[in-house]
Amino acid sequence: MGFQQGLSGLNAASKNLDVIGNNIANSTTVGFKSSRTEFADIYASSFASSNNVAGIGTRVQDIAQQFSQGNTETTNNGMDVAITGNGFFRLQSVGGAVSYSRNGQFQLDKNGFINNNGQFLTGWMADPTTGLLVKGGNPVPLQVSVGNIGARATGGSGVANAGLQMIMNLDASKPVISRAAAPAGVGPLAITDPTTYTSSTSATVYDAQGVSHTLSYYFTKVASNQWEVQTSFDGAAPVKTGSPAGTNGYLVFDGNGKLDAATVPTDPLTATAATNVAAFNFTTNLVAPNGATSPFAFTVNFAKSTQFGSAFGVSSLTQDGYADGRLTGLTISKDGTVQGNYSNGQTKPIGQIVLTNFANVQGLAPQGDNRWVETFASGAARTGDPGTSDLGSLQSSALEDSNVDLTGELVNLITAQRTYQANAQTIKAQDTIMQTLVNGL
Structure with a gap:
């Protein structure tokens, strides 16, 4: 036995201790990937064809990184x-x-x-x-x-039917309110007089400068299955939704409480036929009072609204405008x-x-x-x-935590230490033999 085997074993064990120590040192390092020492034996090339030869030691073949998933x-x-x-x-x-x-x-x-x-x-x-x-x-x-997102006017998204979408139920049990002049009827709608309309609701919309405005809707049952829709913009006098002439300011329902696109409504004041919008998209043209781009135009959609014998209620109200806003945080998806x-x-x-x-x-x-x-x-x-x-x-x-198995590395540390000590013993034994030979001469 020569010194070569023991020395190679010490070198390999020392390198293994370095790798284990590095793994242990990085056991709490985020995203760290552990390594392992891979060894190979060494034989003298001149004796490679012989079966009865002793190897001349070991070497570190590779320090292989382990890319397994960490917790x-x-x-x-x-x-x-x-x-x-x-x-x-x-x-x-x-x-x-x-x-x-x-x-x-x-x-x-x-x-x-x-x-x-x-x-x-x-x-x-x-x-x-x-x-x-x-x-x-x-x-x-x-x-x-980090700049602001900017403002967008209601109707400015550019998608189909951009603007305001409202789904509601109008109470079929409510009585008809006549628009004829008093004393035969109640006359024009007055937003301060709730006897002149059946139900109302409001929505917030935004002009091109991001300034918010209140758009109030007043629904009046003016005939069987026929509702007049009027709009008040920022508290102004109401007008029929969709046109100053009021040609499509009506919602018509069938006998089952669903919107009816085929029936032609009749204006109760003029007794003339009005226009029934098939998609129930009403065009709103408004003037922004603060100098924003005008006309302030967008679509109001009432599709999927109903007329059943239950209380008036708005089940969905969405619009695509918004005021200016600053960045408050980030979200990262899968x-x-x-x-x-x-x-x-x-x-x-x-x-x-x-x-x-x-x-x-x-x-x-x-x-x-x-x-x-x-x-x-x-x-x-x-x-x-x-x-x-x-x-x-x-x-x-x-x-992702480090993928180091700390318990396993501590066990490996003990094994590597014993290996180092054992290789040191082979050198010590060789030294003793050499000393015996020297002393005997």
Whole structure:
């Protein structure tokens, strides 16, 4: 027995202790991936064909990273993100160098970039006008604008029937109110006189400057299954909804309490036929009193409203306008979409985080700071949206813990220590034999 085997064993055991110590030291490092020491035996090449030879020791063949999933721990920070499944965050330095990480401890810098330890998180940015993600080419650093979202007038969303949508029930048991002049009837509607209308409700709408206005609706049962609709804008005198001439200011129902698009209503004052709007979309043209863009025009939709013998009630009231609002927080969804939350209750897509995976993740080269870089051994980076292909999904307000099994590493530490001591004993034994030979000469 020579010194070679014992020395190689000491070197290998020492390297193994280094790896175990590094794992233990990073047992609480977010996104850390443990490593293990892999050994190989050594034989003299000149004796490789012989079956009766002793090896000349061992060597460290590889320090293999273990990319198993770490536990997910929830946090109180909405900017923290954990990856569940395969993939890495794609990071970019100020100089443009790309690296990859599983550490999702992100924050905003003074310029609004989402970053980790000075490395910018990359993805797809959303078009500020349309809100659509601009994909293609290389992902770019994600930047959050801290400016206000701006205002939008009711009806300004550009979608079909943009404006105000109201679903309600009009009480079929209510009596007819005549619009004839007194004493035969009650005459014109007066918003201060509840005997001149059957039911009313109000909605808040916004002009192009984001100033809110009150739009009050007055529903009067003027004939069997026929309701007159009049509107008061900011407390002004009411007009028939949809037109100054009142040609489509009516809702007509059938005998089953459903809206009737086929029956032609009759104006109770002129006794002439009025227009029945098939889709029950009423056009509202208003003048904004504060100098905002006029006419202030949008559609009011009453589709799906009913006339049953129960109390009047509005079951749904939505409109697409809003006042200006400032950024109050961010929300990150499972597919990586980053949405801004604003003080006016609106949300706006800002961008989307991308993930990257490799054919051989163990071939990545560690760079420190919980980052790796691509190598020839890892294969080319494959980047895509979270939840697609072999890429995992994201969980916000959470972090992936280190995948170090501390109990297992402590056991490995004891084993490695014994191995080191045993190899030292082989050297000691060889030293004793050599001493015996020297003393006997």
